[in-house]
Amino acid sequence: MFEDVINFIQDKFHTKDFIPLHEPRFVGNEKQYLNECIDSTFVSSIGKFVDKFEEKIADYVGTKFAVATTNGTSALHIALLLANVKENNEVITQPLTFVATCNAISYCGATPIFIDVDKDTMGLSPSALHEFLEKNTYIKNQQCINNKTGKVIKACVPMHTFGQPCRIDKIKDICDEYCITLIEDAAESLGSLYKNKHTGTFGQMGVLSFNGNKIITGGGGGCIVTNDEILANRAKHLTTTAKVPHRWKFVHDEIGYNYRMPNLNAALLVAQLEQLDGFLENKRQLAKKYKEFFKKSDIVFVTELENSKSNYWLNTIILRDAQQRDLFLDEANSKGIMARPVWALMNKLPIFKNAQSGDLTNSEWLEQRVVNIPSSVTM
Numbered sequence: 122m123f124e125d126v127i128n129f130i131q132d133k134f135h136t137k138d139f140i141p142l143h144e145p146r147f148v149g150n151e152k153q154y155l156n157e158c159i160d161s162t163f164v165s166s167i168g169k170f171v172d173k174f175e176e177k178i179a180d181y182v183g184t185k186f187a188v189a190t191t192n193g194t195s196a197l198h199i200a201l202l203l204a205n206v207k208e209n210n211e212v213i214t215q216p217l218t219f220v221a222t223c224n225a226i227s228y229c230g231a232t233p234i235f236i237d238v239d240k241d242t243m244g245l246s247p248s249a250l251h252e253f254l255e256k257n258t259y260i261k262n263q264q265c266i267n268n269k270t271g272k273v274i275k276a277c278v279p280m281h282t283f284g285q286p287c288r289i290d291k292i293k294d295i296c297d298e299y300c301i302t303l304i305e306d307a308a309e310s311l312g313s314l315y316k317n318k319h320t321g322t323f324g325q326m327g328v329l330s331f332n333g334n335k336i337i338t339g340g341g342g343g344c345i346v347t348n349d350e351i352l353a354n355r356a357k358h359l360t361t362t363a364k365v366p367h368r369w370k371f372v373h374d375e376i377g378y379n380y381r382m383p384n385l386n387a388a389l390l391v392a393q394l395e396q397l398d399g400f401l402e403n404k405r406q407l408a409k410k411y412k413e414f415f416k417k418s419d420i421v422f423v424t425e426l427e428n429s430k431s432n433y434w435l436n437t438i439i440l441r442d443a444q445q446r447d448l449f450l451d452e453a454n455s456k457g458i459m460a461r462p463v464w465a466l467m468n469k470l471p472i473f474k475n476a477q478s479g480d481l482t483n484s485e486w487l488e489q490r491v492v493n494i495p496s497s498v499t500m
């Protein structure tokens with residue numbers, strides 16, 4: 122039934138063997154920098170590559186500061202703590218996201234509130250956000266209070282799904298109006314721009330992930346990007362066990378975390394970052410070919426909005442309904458082409474079943490139809 126799609130993908134990846142969804146490419150200075158790192162003996166969380174990576178990634182996204190972490194989840198956790206998210210607070214996010222976004226909210230003792238996404242961006246919908254806040258909250262002492270629970274809504278964490286930027290400028294305006302701190306989950310969107318500004322740089326803090334499945338990887342890794350020096354210093358302090366700097370004394374002035382990125386991971390990442398522009402161009406070319414191909418079919422290929430530039434991290438198609446999606450998944454995976462549906466919506470997971478939600482029509486529609494198809498940098 123989907124033979125033409127399968128042939129097309131096999132042709133683009135030059136193989137009839139297994140084609141993964143997204144595999145990393147190590148074709149630059151990775152081995153050289155790893156060797157330098159090993160020879161120096163600085164393999165753990167102190168070392169020149171971690172500092173260098175922070176400098177380079179901040180420069181790349183256009184923020185004043187970046188703080189490197191062990192992974193994207195720990196970066197989200199720290200960003201939420203820095204936004205003062207505490208026990209009994211609430212945090213708005215989208216139900217169509219990877220579980221890490223909601224796990225980090227839970228680590229702070231807070232509860233997520235799920236607000237719908239826009240169909241075209243698959244990211245948090247500013248109109249749904251505004252409608253929810255207008256109907257369900259009031260402002261008291263510069264805090265947004267939920268009418269239903271009486272709890273403070275401290276932060277909002279939209280996510281740029283599969284690298285497609287959401288309407289982040291509008292979300293920022295709404296968050297400002299309702300005294301809510303904006304933290305962007307840009308784990309999937311390194312290299313994606315909205316109105317010529319890098320995703321992750323609209324809110325008070327943005328979070329990136331460098332997991333093995335991302336556009337560049339350190340094996341593992343994450344970071345917080347921000348223009349706020351105080352927050353950046355606090356992030357560094359909290360991610361390094363809250364140790365008070367001293368040449369030999371070990372004194373810690375609050376409960377901290379062992380979340381700093383090891384130098385080994387940073388060595389890989391410095392090399393990967395050198396290749397990012399090439400990876401982005403290569404992925405853009407692949408997306409262009411997919412777009413042309415799917416024009417001829419009844420399957421929709423998701424493309425960037427006019428004012429956005431997507432990194433096309435994971436190419437996304439929308440099938441007619443859940444039945445057609447399942448047929449596609451079965452046929453593609455049987456032929457060795459890795460394709461996968463979108464995550465189960467967070468509000469449907471038992472761990473978040475008691476969380477409050479707005480109307481989730483778009484998320485539910487997408488959940489039934491979205492499939493990711495192979496998206497690696499082609500060689």
Ligand SMILES: Cc1ncc(COP(=O)(O)O)c(C=O)c1O
Binds near residue numbers: 195330
């Ligand atoms: C949307 C989103 N948020 C957070 C994360 C967490 O990143 P990590 O796996 O580096 O902890 C990921 C990716 O894994 C993600 O896709």
